Amino acid sequence: MYEIDDKRIILSVNKIIASFLVRYLPNDNPDVYLKPNLPIRLQHQIRHPRDLLQADLYANLRVLIYNDRYFRDARVYNNDSTINGCARITLSYRNRLAHESYNDVISIEHQQLEYVAINRLISLLPTDKSIQDQIEETRTYIGSILVHLAKEYFNTEIASTKKVVIKLTNINDNDDYAASYEDIDDNASPIRISISECKQQLRRLREIIHEDLTDLPKWSNLLRETTLDKIVENKITSQKLFDKHFLERDRKKTDDRQHVYWDRIKHIIEML
Secondary structure (H helix, E strand, O other), X not given: OOOOOHHHHHHHHHHHHHHHHHHHOOXXXXXXXXXXXXXXXXXXXXXXXXXXXXOOHHHHXXXXXXXXXXXXXXXXXXXXXXXXXXXXXXXXXXXXXXXXXXOOOOOHHHHHHHHHHHHHHHHHOOOOHHHHHHHHHHHHHHXXXXXXXXXXXXXXXXXXXXXXXXXXXXXXXXXXXHHOOOXXXXXXXXXXXXXXXXXXXXXXXXXXXXXXXXXXXXXXXXXXXXXXXXXXXXXXXXXXXXXXXXXXXXXXXXXXXXXXXXXXXXXXXXXX
């Protein structure tokens, strides 16, 4: 039987969120950014962002959620509601576990929603490099849970129903449809992504490279795992920078046909 270690997830996610809050919350105004957003029992104990490192997930999520406007105005993260929405679902997940009853029946769909939201939250938060390993480890563990839940969902919900054929349509073939989305907000702030999100997009590009170059060995991919971290860390966006930062043996292993992907790599890296 597959057992989900929710305690492990809660401890890890709490550490990641606390690290983010300590890094980005102002230090000089606890009565604005901390006290009103904390549970009453903690309002006189936590007077500085670093005190959040000792707080639980409930407290840290409340501080994150209710300071959303500050983080967006300060351009700490993108000016949309994705992080706040995921944080609220994560809080609901935490509350469900804290008040769990043996009579509760949680649907697989609901569990999938919670775990996807948690993974999205820790992927989008612009956290410090020192905690990236924990983020990747947590994302991988939650990913394994989602694989298990997807199999269970198929067995219980999908396999017994009538097969549905989904047709994907390219909207470029419909000019009228596409035209209604051509308005551009000149005041929109540039999209920023976290280190984790950057790595995700580069890994997706890695798969596209393999699809384009079907005879390319995995060890020769420009974005193989052994080079990807260094590309992100040093913000390598061109062949010239790649040659500068990597040893000759690494350069020789990399198939030359992939230079055409540097523009796409640059586009992703520059969103960091």
